[in-house]
Amino acid sequence: MNFLTLAAKNLLRRRGRTLLTFLGVAIAITVLVSLLSLNSGYEKELNKEVNSLGVHILAVPKGCPYEAASLVMHGGVIPDYLSAFDLENISNIKGIDLATPMLMHQFIGKDAMSGEDVPYVVFGIKIDETKRLKSWWKVEGRYFDDNETGVMLVGRSLAEEQNYSIGTVMLSGPFKNFTIVGILEQTGDQDDQFHFVSLAEAQRVFNKKNKITTIAVKVKDVGKIAAVSEQLEKIPDIQVVTMTQIMGTIMNLAGSARSLLLTVIAIALIISAFGIINTLLMSVNERTREFGMMKAIGASGMDIAKIVLTETIFLTFIGGIIGTLVAIVGSNLIEGFVKGMLPYSPKGSFVSLSPELVVFALVFSVILGFLCGLYPAFKSSRLTPMEAIRSGAD
Numbered sequence: 001m002n003f004l005t006l007a008a009k010n011l012l013r014r015r016g017r018t019l020l021t022f023l024g025v026a027i028a029i030t031v032l033v034s035l036l037s038l039n040s041g042y043e044k045e046l047n048k049e050v051n052s053l054g055v056h057i058l059a060v061p062k063g064c065p066y067e068a069a070s071l072v073m074h075g076g077v078i079p080d081y082l083s084a085f086d087l088e089n090i091s092n093i094k095g096i097d098l099a100t101p102m103l104m105h106q107f108i109g110k111d112a113m114s115g116e117d118v119p120y121v122v123f124g125i126k127i128d129e130t131k132r133l134k135s136w137w138k139v140e141g142r143y144f145d146d147n148e149t150g151v152m153l154v155g156r157s158l159a160e161e162q163n164y165s166i167g168t169v170m171l172s173g174p175f176k177n178f179t180i181v182g183i184l185e186q187t188g189d190q191d192d193q194f195h196f197v198s199l200a201e202a203q204r205v206f207n208k209k210n211k212i213t214t215i216a217v218k219v220k221d222v223g224k225i226a227a228v229s230e231q232l233e234k235i236p237d238i239q240v241v242t243m244t245q246i247m248g249t250i251m252n253l254a255g256s257a258r259s260l261l262l263t264v265i266a267i268a269l270i271i272s273a274f275g276i277i278n279t280l281l282m283s284v285n286e287r288t289r290e291f292g293m294m295k296a297i298g299a300s301g302m303d304i305a306k307i308v309l310t311e312t313i314f315l316t317f318i319g320g321i322i323g324t325l326v327a328i329v330g331s332n333l334i335e336g337f338v339k340g341m342l343p344y345s346p347k348g349s350f351v352s353l354s355p356e357l358v359v360f361a362l363v364f365s366v367i368l369g370f371l372c373g374l375y376p377a378f379k380s381s382r383l384t385p386m387e388a389i390r391s392g393a394d
Helices: 003-013 015-051 065-074 084-091 127-133 156-162 199-205 222-233 244-286 288-296 301-329 331-341 355-381 385-393
Strands: 057-061 096-110 117-125 139-141 151-154 179-184 195-198 214-219 238-242
Touching: 015 244, 015 301, 015 331, 015 355, 057 222, 084 096, 084 214, 096 127, 096 199, 117 127, 117 199, 127 195, 127 214, 151 156, 156 179, 195 199, 214 222, 222 238, 244 301, 244 355, 288 301, 301 331, 301 355
Parallel strands: 117 195, 151 179
Antiparallel strands: 057 214, 057 238, 096 117, 096 214, 139 179, 151 195
16 A cells, blocks of 8 residues: 555545645744754854954953953053963863963053153963964964064054154164064954964063963853853962953853743744644544545554555655745844844844754654654554444445
């Protein structure tokens, strides 16, 4: 017996009910695919924007974390220092993508316009690691090497204020005779006002051998910042300042959005499942005479159950295909609607329709059909020929 052919013919005999069931399944699968793709894409874009912050965690000497963070970010001087040993301990923590040391210090130099002594801020950095941390950095001229001496980078705003250019030689201060080999393009943050030299040069100039002001940390997964911070806090003399003060609200929004989306998906699937079961039970009740005649001519209860299950899976699979296509075609409209509803959304497109998601939706529709068809199939298989024919005659 060709169950697929028989199931298709049975469904075509009831076109109205079949169409409505198709639509019910299609709507549920559309909601499933659309919301899962939006959830996945939203999190990817959100993580991308959070990663663009560069520094996720600052490790500073023990003390007031907020004061330390302000000093580091705005160019103040921290009285205590970390060591290479602290850097090694931090680098060994699982989940850290990059831990780079910095030595920040103030120095006095001549203002190019007024000739007066004014304070400046210099950062001693490891250039290759800093470029990984601040991937948006672009430079006019070139970067220095970590083992290069007598050279520096300067921020764009500082260069414009002091009339620096590539090849300018510093004429005063502890960096007298240092040559500017690169000028950073405008970043829009504090980097525009700073001098940058290699970490080794900064330690030599200020006689701070092996001393570090702060260790900038970038984690592999921004969702694990809290866990990494807990590990960092276990290191003696380390105070941790995370960027969660900045992005905590955004990550909470992501979690709330995820919960809302999953709730909507669950409701849509439950409604669809009950609709399918109701349709199948009505179909079984209407076809008791038909099933009785089939049993009377030799069909087994298993054959009847296979017919019902095949019809159900056929319904949900076709509905799944329709729903997936609708989700793909209408993804831009759905994204625009969701962006208008969310209090914060990333700048880029966050619809992420992957082949894996499409396959998942189709497999899920088949599983949904199988589960929804179990009870109607069991009920139909239990009918005896006499009960079925008598019920049909009534």
